Amino acid sequence: MVNRLAGATSPYLLQHAHNPVDWWEWTDEALAEARRRDVPILLSVGYAACHWCHVMAHExxxxxxxxTKINTNFVPIKVDREERPDVDAVYMQATQAMTGQGGWPMTVFLTPDGDPFQAGTYYPKQPLHGLPSFGQVLDAVAEAWSERRDDIRSGAADITRRLSEGAVADIAGSVGRDDLGTVLDTLIGDYDQQHGGFGGAPKFPPSTVLEGLLRLSVSNVEDRVRDQARFIAHETLMAMASGGIYDQLAGGFARYSVDSGWVVPHFEKMLYDNGLLLGLYLHDWRLTRHPRIESVINQTVEWLLWEMITEQGAFAASLDADSPGPDGTLTxxxxxxxxxxDLEAALGDQELLDFTVDRCRVTEAGTADDGRSTLQLRDPDAEQDPRWSGIRRLLATARGxxxxxARDDKIIAAWNGLVIDALAFAGxxxxxxDWVTAAVRAATxxxxxxxxxxxxRRTSxxxxxxxxxxxxDDYALVALAFVRLAExxxxxxxARRSxxxxxxxxDHFDAPDGGFYDTADDAESLINxxxxxxxxxxxxxxxSAVHAFARLAAYSGELDLAARSERAAGSAARLVTAAPRFAGWLLADVVTRTAVPAAEIAVVGDPDDPPARSMADRARRVAPAGSVVVLGRPDADGVPLLAGRTMIDGKPTAYVCHGFVCRLxxxxxxxxxxxLSNLPR
Structure with a gap:
């Protein structure tokens, strides 16, 4: 027996294709069916790598x-949040407003018009820890709809109205260099001095914030601000790389740590995390040349190209948190x-066993559940020990x-943009x-x-x-990556595709305040x-759009693109000072605009000539973040930075520019x- 989801492209929806629930995808036909039957909609939102989504599905x-209860009293709609982030965003806002929290699986009851009136996340099969059972919730909602549907409709419409009004906030303005110390102090207040990162458990990689801090660490601000920004960023990256959140055997990062010390992750691996983190470790490596940071870069790329690449050449969305244990049960x-x-069976040598137990912190009690441990590598020198490379190979073979x-092998445009950008730059x-070639293949x-x-389109x-x-974000992040490939x-x-x-x-996402809507003006209309x-x-x-317009402007020299980037940044500038943990890329943009200028660097010469390549490589390693470096022959077709540039005395020649004005x-x-060191600051 299969339901309507059997025709879906999303692996998450396909996981539910054999449920006895009469699922619909989010379509006009599903909403029309709810109106025809005059019953509520049960909206269930999750994603393929989500552990508790699997639990609720099974239970x-x-x-x-x-x-039977669901089919009798509701029109059930199943949504993959990765495929429909617009639907997820609208109803997550409602869930958080009604319950004070959110998460996945997200369970929302809607009127036939799509207005939310009851919301939650995971509901257990039996009442648990103060949570009603899912069956009790279904009964209560069905009864309320039967007896008070007019009141529910009115209340739900009011919720939608309030959510729409609440979404309008005045956060426009400007942020300057003088504000950056205050922003840093706000971040220091949340910084975990012991473990790195921000806040307590659960702890997520603070990827966008670290980009802002890394740029701040080389900016034209007071020494205290630079030094503290560098310390926070580097120490957080080192802490994550040495913890269980990082796969010490194969590379790649899990989605988050359930503890504050990066020890035990929620084991799903998401493509977007690894694209962002690869870019961050590259940025840190350019500043520190730290060998551990370089190892993480190499291992993460190896993992991406081994585990996540699809037959089409692009990258899959995620790896599941769960897998069958020794007894076959998903765990x-x-x-x-x-x-x-486990280690003893894999290594077969007492010296190697003792080394691994000690250096990887495999304890008798276990750092995770059931007496088992994640592998950590807290000693930064352990990786340089000649024994470690052999241990790593033996353990990887045993784990194989x-x-x-399971792998969710759908391709998401925005997430691929993050990986293509970082992979091309890493190469x-x-x-x-070969890494650049892989990035080109994925982009193609x-x-x-x-x-x-x-x-x-978002997915395939x-x-x-x-x-x-x-x-x-799909348009902006893919455009950002495409400019990197042009470079x-x-x-x-x-660049033309960007x-x-x-x-x-x-043309289609422009907002009156100078920013951007998340969906196009001709996209499906939701409640807001x-x-x-x-x-x-x-x-x-x-x-993402702020950075994409700025990068294409730097590549092309077009002032209107730079102006569009600045106008978009200004539409939400006050977020940088009010909530910097949630405005990391806007912070990075502020730093580049005000305190560490990006450069446009044209290296004129034969791309096959080693001295020309060396000059371009050196520029990429030292130029401030946000800079654009191009290498090519004089007046190369379609590359504005090379237009009118000549070689001096037949030698490779560098033109260092800032704000579209070039030095000698x-x-x-x-x-x-x-x-580069004398750019105006």
Whole structure:
């Protein structure tokens, strides 16, 4: 027996295709069915790697009596939040407003018009810790609808109205260099001095904030601010790299740590985290050249290319938190956890066993559940021990015999944009042309598959593009990555494609305050139009657009693009001072605009000439974040930074520019570095 979800492209929806629940996807037909029957909608939102989504599915959605209640009294709609972030955002706002918290699975009851009137997250099969059972909730909502539906409709419409009004906030303004010390002090107040990161448990990688801090650490501000920003960013990156949140055997980061010390993660691995973190470790490596940071870069890229790449060449969305344990039962973290007997069987050598137990902190009691431990590597020198590389290979081989976590292999445009950007830059910085080739292949897959009739689609799977239109972050993050490819490959076609994406963004997502809506003006109409300027696990559509317009402006020299970026940043500038943990990319933009200027660097020469390549490589390693570096022959077609540039005495020549004004050309790398250090601040 299968339900309507059997025809879905989302792996998460397909996981529910054999439920006895008569699921619908989020479609006009589903809403019309609720109106025809005059029954509430049961909206269930989750994603494939979500542990508690699996638990609720097993307990309730696979249970025939529960399914019968649902089918009799509701029109059930299942949504993959990764595929429909617009639907998720609108009803998450409602859930948080009504309950004070949110999360997934998200369970919301709607009127047939789509207005929310009851919301929650995970509901257990039986009453537990003060939570009613899911069956009790279903009964209570069905009874209330039967007896008081007019009151419910009126109250739900009022909730929708209030949510719409509350979404309008005046956060426009300006932030300058003088505000950056205050912003840092706000962040220091939340900084975990013992473990790195911000706040307590659970603790998420603060990816967007760290980008702002890394830029601040080299800015033209007082020494205290620079030094503290550098310390917070580097120590947090080191702490995550040494903890259980990082896969010490294969590379890649889990979504978050359930404790404050990065010891035990929630084991799902998300593509967006690893794209953002790869970019951050690259940024830190440029500043520190720390060997542990470089190892994380290499291992994370290896993991991406081994585990996450799809047949189409783009990257899959996530790996599941759960996998079958020794008894075949799906268990969170089963693939990643170890006890002493596991290590002994894998290593077969007492010296190696003792080394691993000590250095990886595998305890008798276990750092995780059931006496098992994550692998940590707290000693920064342990990785340099000649024994570790052999131990790592042996443990990886042993782990390879375990049942692997499932992979959500749908391709999400925005998340691929993050990875393509970081992967291309990593390839350029670390002299790995194969990485650049992989980035180009992924970008080509996105363009050829997701660009349909002049618009970007958000998802695809198995070479079949999904129906969902791209959101603002899809357009902006893919555009940002495409400019990076134009830089590192020298092929201007990527810049032209970036422009096409940003033209759609400007034409169809523009907001009256100068910012951007999250959905297009011709997208499906929901109870309100999402417009969230805050960064969370991923950068917002707004902050992504700010950086995308700025990067294309630097590449092309077009002032109107730079002005559009500044206007968008101004629409939410007060977030930077009021809530910097949720405005990291806007903070990064403020730092670049006011305290550490980005540069436009044209290296004129033969791209196959080693001295020319060396000059461009050196520029990429030292130029401030946000800079654009291009290498090519004089007047290379389609590359504005090379227009009118000539080589001096037949030597590779660097033109260092800022704000579209260039300094005198130089033919010596040290002279180029001197020009970079003398940019106006």
């Amino acid at each position: 309730s959605f696979e249970d025939l009596p529960t399914a 969170e973290g089963a693939y990643y956890l170890w006890d002493r007997s 015999n375990r049942s692997r976590p 350029a910085l670390l002299q790995r042309p 897959a996105i363009w050829e598959l997701h660009w349909v009739d002049g618009r970007l 799977r198995d070479g079949v593009v999904g129906r969902t239109d791209g959101n603002a 590192v490959t020298g092929d201007p076609i990527w 422009r096409r994406l940003l033209t759609v963004l400007a 139009r999402p417009k969230d300027p805050t960064d969370n696990a991923t950068p917002s559509g707004l902050s 050309p130089v033919t010596d790398e040290e002279a180029m570095l001197a020009e």
